[in-house]
Structures are given as structure tokens and as C-alpha cells.
Amino acid sequence: MLSMKNISRVYRSETIQTHALRDFSLEVEKGEFVAVTGPSGSGKSTFLNVAGLLDGFTQGEYTLDGTDVNGLSDDDLSRLRNEKIGFIFQNYNLIPDYSIFDNVDMPLRYRGLSAKQRRNRIEYALELVGLASRHNYLPSQLSGGQQQRVAIARALAGEPKILLADEPTGNLDSLMARQIMDLLKEINAQGSTIIMVTHDPDQAREVNRNIQIIDGQITDYSIYAPMQPDSSIALDKQQPA
């Protein structure tokens, strides 16, 4: 699903060079749930940004769902982000004056789907996260956990190949964090590939595999729950058109 080989990401200023990722290699299989941990400034977010095509890389090879992303145009990268990647941010990143429905609708607008297709997908995604009855609510009318559920619904509505979550429970209390974690595990159980950056070692232990990054390099792999070969069920096969 995701293959990075010897990826480096160097930030250059006039006086210094910072190696956010160095010689970074990682393979993530379809249907895997991978946690990424590491101290602040270790390169977790840079990895997630590169993986999510939000940021480029200085050298190396990166293949996402069979597509070599190196040298792709902005149009192609945007299409890849839209069709293959779902983002879940720590701050939810919902547009405050858009309804829940409109927030979830946003990525679908750039997919070229009909209004009916979009509606079906949005309703399905909101039902999946337990917010089917709150189409017209504004984000400010929801709790933090519910807002994150909306963000997850937005990510799922596009039927992505992989979900990238950057500390999705970082802003939530423990009860809500638990609920979100359960939701992500449920989504993963339905066949979605998830890579999640987290500071929480307990959460990291709940997934298939945990990788630890320090100074832009993977320093440790821990396999907690190997994937079952037959557990992958494509999410898009369960959703209405």
C-alpha cells in the first residue's frame, strides 16, 4: 500500500540544514493499522506530511498504492490526495461556519461526483461515525470528540485507500479519546489502512504495528497484533455508490 525507500527530507535555511527525515524506509501493507511514535521534533509529523503528499521529500522513492509519486505535478498530487488519502488532524480542521454535512462534502466536491452520489457517501460516512442525525449542526455545536468524528467522516467519505491520522485524540479527554480509538479500530477492521501518529504508548500498543522515530529515522519496530490475511474488506465495497 505504502512504500518508502531511503526517503530524506531536508529543510534548508541560509545558515543551517535540518534533516527531518533521513534514509527513512517503511512498508505498510493494505489493511494494516500502524502507530508512529517518538519524541517531539523526531520527524513524526514530517513523515506523515510526506506520506500524505502535503510535503515533498529531498531524495528517495515513495510509492503509494502502486503510484510512484516522485515528480508528479500538483494536479496529479492533488488527485492522489483526493482519491487515495484521508486525513484526520489533531485540530480536526473543520470549517467553523460550514454545517457538518458541508464539511464532509468538501473533498467530494473535487472528485466530480453527482449531487446524489455525494449525498449517499456523506450520509453513509456520518452514519458510520454516529452523527447521522446532525447534518445541519455547526462544528461549534458539537463536543471535541464529535468534531473529530466529523473529521473522520470527512476522511472516510472519499473512500480512501489509506487514512493518515496526526494525533487524532491529542485534544480529547480520555473518554472521548477511547471512543475515537475504538472507532478507528472498527474502521481498520473493515479493511482500511491507517497510519496514526500518537504520543500515547497505550494507543500504540492497540494497533498491528508500532514504529518509533527518533531524529528522522526508524529506531524500533514493535509488532503487537499481526494482521489476519483475510480480514481486509474494502470499505468501498460496503458503501453505496
Add this chain to the structure above:
Amino acid sequence: MEMFLYYIHLFARNVKRTPLFFALVILTLSIGIGTLLANLSMLSLMSTDPIPGKSEQIFNVNMNTYAGANNRFGSMHVLRYSDAKAILDSKVANNATMHYSSMVYSRRADSQDLTRYASPTRATTASFFEVMGAQFAHGEPWKNEHSNNIVIGHELNVKLFGGANSVGEKLELQGKIYTIVGVLKPWEMRPLFYHASEGKAFDKTDDIFVPIEVAIDNNWAVFARTMSTDSYTTLDQTRQINAYYIQVFVELLDDKQHLAFQTFIDGYANQLKEKGNHRHEVDNRLYNVNEWLDKNEVVNKDLLAFTIATGLFLLVCIFNANSLMLSRYQASQFEANLRRAVGASKKQVFFQGVVESIILGIICALLSFVLAFSLLALYRQLFDELAPVAELPLHMLVIGLGVALTSSLLSTVYPLIQGTRTSLASILK
């Protein structure tokens, strides 16, 4: 198409989100555009070619025939009757006409109503209509320059005859009966180049056209610049004296005709000089239509300067709008980056901004039309000399729309480019 409609929808949401901001941008640009448009419209009307296709071939004839000792005037556009007649009789030019401006009171001869209408009148020759490009709706010019036959304009024909074919009808002018032999089609000439002097360049075309010989014989007063070094009591005495009130226009089709005419008039003036009838040095000048309009400063220089100033003012407005837009795009950077993160390309985000800019431009254009109309109405009230041209012609509306769209795009493009250059990763967390 669906994305285009979506962008319109997003624009509406953005306006709803920050109405004050949009009001400020729209007002800033509209004031700049409206002011420029009002001045540009007047300038455009002033500098319009009044007779396209012929403006390089029709010339106003100026001669230095002033008979007084102290010649402060130089070569003059008002000629003596004898000189004007000599030019027409020479047949050197392809076509020629002479005229002076008058004003008579007119009424239908068969009307029971004794109301008389003050009618601007042109005392001229039958060739006038062909030289000036006036079209006939009914009838034709008079054939006899000494007959009591006249041509009337469309407006007077509507006023007196309800717009019907009035050829053969009779008018009472200054107590005498004249027969209508021709009625002109609606005729608008701006600037009125055949009488661009004495601030008449934006008068309407005349109501009545009468043979100049008849007008002189009947002592119809001259309503324009008149000079004389000899005394006279009636106009018919001016045919042989130094009275200057007739304008002459000649039609010269090419350089050869121009040279031939210049040679003729110089020769004619030298003959006069030899006879002692041309006191000062020979100085005959020919001005084509545009040169003649320039010489008479039909385009108001103050207005020109003011229009340039309003153009600069619009630039300042664009800079202000640009600055406002830049701050807005910075403020909405989060949303733009979020859209890109979830699948919008830079082109799509840019195009969204362009659509927003086009809609803004259209709104600005509409508002600027209202402002320009209001400003022109104010000009009509405040400045008499600008009143005839204080109008917003249709082509200026199109230009105004173009200026508004360009201004709006100029205000938006730089902030948009800046916006799409921002790193996605730096904004989203």
C-alpha cells in the same frame, strides 16, 4: 460547470461570512472605477470622430483677410462673403459649402395656432448636406440657391408635422412663407465639427437649413462670431464689404486635390493683395476635421488632466483593494490549504479566486455605473460647458465592465498567487 456553480456558492458564503470586508473592497473599487468612467465618457464623447471616413477629407478654410490695421487675429475661420463665394465658384475642391448660424421663429403656415418655435437655423448651400453626410428621410436639397425652399431636421418635423412626410408643406419663418423640399433623418453629430468654434461644438444639429443667399437677402441675424471693419445696417450689404461671418468647408479627396486647392487659394489671396483687398500677409490654412477640433480645443484640457488624475486614483484604489485582498487571503489561508489537502489542486484554488474576482468585478461594474451616472448628473448641474457631453454612452458601459473586471483581477491575482505558494504542512495540524 458544476465546479463553477460551486465557486459561486463559495463566493456567496464568503460574502455572508465577511460582509463588511466585501463591502469595503467593492466600494473602494467602484468609487475609483465610477469616477474614471464618468470622466472617460465625457472625454470619449469630446474626442469622437464626428464623420468617420471623411474626417481626413473635409477641411475648414482659414484666411488672413482681416482689413483692420491692427491684425490680432491672424488667419481666421470666418471669411468675407466675397471670398467664400469665390472659393465655391472656383470648383477647385471636390465639393464645398459655406454657412453661418442663425436663429428664426417657425410655425406651420397652415396652422391656426400662432405659437412660433425658436429654431436653430443654418444658412448654407445645397452642397452642405452632401459634404456633412446628412441623410434625407424625405425629399432632397433645394436646387435654386435663391428660392424660398428649405430643409428641416427630424426633430422639428416631429414637432410640427408629427414625423410625417412634410415635403411640400409650408412654414412661416420671420413672417415669410417657405416651402419644405427636404426632411432629414435623425442626425446626431458630436462634436458638431461644422461649428466647432464659439463653444458650439456640442450643440445639436440645426432645425432649419435655408439657402444662404435667401438668409442674407432677408437679413437673418448671425448667431456666431462676426467681425467687420466696415459699417452696414442690413446683412445684404455685407456681400461686398469687409464683414467676416461665413465659414467655408471644402472636400479634398487626396493630396493632389489638397495641393491644387492650396495653390488656388494662395493665388486668389495674392490677386486680392495686388488689388489692395488683402491688407496683411497671405496666410491661408486648411484644417481637416480632427485638426479643426483640436484647434478649437473641443477636448477640454482641464477634463483631460482630471481624467488622468482619476486614472491614478483608480490605481490607488486597486492597491488598497489589493492590500485588503491580501489580508483576507492570509486570514483564509487555513481554508484554502484545507481544500488543497483534501484534493483541490492549486489551479482549482486559483480558479475559485478568479471566479470570486470576476463576480466582484461585475458587482463593482454595476455599482460604478450608478456612481458614474450620478457623477455625470452632478456635472450637468455644476458645469454648463460640460453638460452636453455629461452622458454615459453604451460603449463606455462595456469599457467600464472591462475596467472593473481588470481592476478586480489585478486586486486578486497577487494575493492568490501568494496564497497558493504556501506550504500545506505549515498550516494544517
